[in-house]
Amino acid sequence: MLRDLAKYHKPAPRYTSYPTAPEWGALGSSTYLENLKSFAKSDKPLSLYFHIPFCHKICLFCACAAIANRKIENEKRYVDALCKEIDLVTQALGKKLTVPQIHFGGGTPTKLSEKLMSQLFEKITTSFEIDFSKEVAIEIDPRTVSPEKLRFLRDLGFNRVSFGVQDVDPKVQEAIKRRQSAEMTEETYLCARELGFEGINLDLIYGLPYQTRKSFSRTVETILTLRPDRIALFSYAKVPWLKPHQKAIRDETLPSTEEKFKIYEAARQAFIENGYVAIGMDHFALETDEMARAYHDKTLRRNFQGYTVEHAEDSIGFGITAIGYLEKSYFQNLKGLVPYYTSLNNAELPICRGLILNKEDLIRKWVIHTLMCTFELNKEEFAQKFGLNFDHHFAHELEKLEESELIHITPQKLIATPLGELFIRNSAMVFDDYLNKKTTQPQFSQSI
Ligand SMILES: C[S@@+](CC[C@H](N)C(=O)[O-])C[C@H]1O[C@@H](n2cnc3c(N)ncnc32)[C@H](O)[C@@H]1O
Ligand code: SF4
Structure with a gap:
């Protein structure tokens, strides 16, 4: 092989959308308004995505739309803006729509304080009819949550979690500037289990600096002892033309293509031997998990969050860079905080680009x-x-x-x-x- x-x-594109984002062009808020209005008449279910870009510090490998921030005022301003965006969207929709799927991604959504999270949730639940028996998911950096914060999130209504792990080896962690002990990962994971979160996912990345088959096998073993419902095993996406901070990872520290592939193959085999189903190109799930069931039933879907159990085809994205798919069209929000705030202050939906699919x-x-x-x-x-x-x-x-x-x-x-x-x-x-x-x-x- x-x-x-x-x-x-x-x-190669990851095809979280087709046509891929580079093919989209200028598309303004007037088209978005029209689509929101026509969607509201359809009575179809809707999913919501909230992008929270803030992180304490940027991990060197990161390709997400993330912003290092230490000032609570910045986060307060952002949550106020999100609430304004929700108001503009619900005005256009003209009624309270049913939402069986919510996803909080980032960045690090759990960087928001409990007070700000409550403010945002209050706005969401008064604006939409949320079906809490379905999927309310959040991406969590284990370094940002205490057991109390996890309980708070559970009490708010979150029922699915995904934790960033990447690699448990201290040498790799040092090279990517993300120190996170295996104990911390384990404690956070066990706490989430105890609180009754379902579909618990752990993110790993192969192809990071200093990784070898041997070193990564220890990460794989650690993860297997926890037995999460799902494992995402991402290939390190090296995109320094988009994320210049990745240049701090020196090429000579990265595994060769051949070694990278062997790391992937060994991990994949270990997961399969331990009862996981290989789903799509980079996801694994226990047979008991709804994602494995969706894979077998051929109802698994692909969207901007990767593979997903779909409860609604149409989605609305809130926050900077957020993408939605509504009435057969993609819409993306402005990427910078300043233009995003300016647009909302002018009572304009912060859409900047997209594509109406033919x-x-x-x-x-x-x-x-x-x-x-x-x-x-x-x-x-x-x-x-x-x-x-x-x-x-x-x-x-x-x-x-x-x-x-x-x-x-x-x-x-x-x-x-x-x-x-x-x-x-x-x-x-x-x-x-x-x-x-x-x-x-x-x-x-x-x-x-
Ligand atoms: C928004 S983060 C998850 C939540 C939280 N910020 C954290 O890091 O724990 C989403 C995931 O994307 C993956 N990721 C980020 N940059 C990546 C890259 N360059 N290549 C592959 N995967 C990447 C990581 O596995 C990360 O856990
Ligand atoms: S991997 Fe997560 S914590 Fe690290 S910079 Fe990216 S979004 Fe932030």
């Missing part, structure tokens, strides 16, 4: 996400959904895949091979119309 690495190791986009979105979420595609299902013959519509793409070791093509189906499961992004790229038409290769993180 290793001989194939060079061939498949190339820049018919071909929707067809290819379905194909790409189906491959990413199920590792296969049923041509008959495609025909029923879109009224098109798969082989005719994608004759050019099928020709490209003819010799592929990644996808097995039968008269009825496309099925990823075991190697193809690991490199599912590469097969998805074949169906990306925008990439196909490009003459120069755009910048994405590498597929391994």
Whole structure:
């Protein structure tokens, strides 16, 4: 398998959206307003995403939209702005909509004080009909929560948590400037269990400085003793042109591509041997977890949070950089705090870009996400959904895949091979119309 690495190791989108974000263009608040209004008439369920960008300090590897902050006033101003944004959105919607799915991401949402979190929750629950029996999820940095804070979050209504771990090795932690003892991770995890959080996820990253198969096997062992419901095993996305702080990680400290792949393979095997189901390209879940069930039922979905158990196709994003998908269109908020505040002070929704998907986009979105979420595609299902013959519509793409070791093509189906499961992004790229038409290769993180 290793001989194939060079061939498949190339820049590849993660397809948390299709078309990918670089293809979006200017889209203003007037289109967003129209979509909000028409969505409100549809009676469809809605999911909400809240982006809280603040962190105590930026970890050197981080590719998230995160801002180092130590001043509570900045966080207060941000929460006030979020509340204004909610008001503008609910005015446009004109009624209290049902919400079966909420996700707080960041940055570090738990950096907000209990007072600010309560203020925000009060606004959310008075503006939307939240179904607390479904999913209310939050990303947590274990270094920012005490048992009391976890209880507070549970009492507010959060029922799913995801903890950032990355690697338990002190040498790796020092190199990425993220010190977090294995004991702290364990205590936080056990406390969350005791409080009855479900779908507990731990984030790991492979490809970090000084990682080796041996060193990472200790991280894997530590995680396996905790037995979280889910494990996200992300490939280190090196994107220094977007995140200049990553340049502080020297290239010579990183594992080679070959070693990085071996680290991934060994971890993947250990998870599978210990009862986890490999879901999509970088997620693992216990058979008892709803995400594993969704994978088996083929109802797993892909969105900006990665793989998800979907309760609503449409979503609204709040906060800087936040992305939503409403009435077959992507919308993204302004990226800087100052323009975000200015827009809200002018009573304008802070949307700056996005894309209204055309018919071909929707067809290819379905194909790409189906491959990413199920590792296969049923041509008959495609025909029923879109009224098109798969082989005719994608004759050019099928020709490209003819010799592929990644996808097995039968008269009825496309099925990823075991190697193809690991490199599912590469097969998805074949169906990306925008990439196909490009003459120069755009910048994405590498597929391994
Ligand atoms: C918003 S953070 C999680 C919450 C919290 N801020 C923390 O770090 O614990 C989301 C996750 O993205 C992942 N991540 C961030 N930067 C990454 C990168 N460059 N490559 C791969 N994964 C990355 C990490 O695993 C991190 O836990
Ligand atoms: S990994 Fe988490 S804590 Fe570290 S900078 Fe990124 S968002 Fe903040």
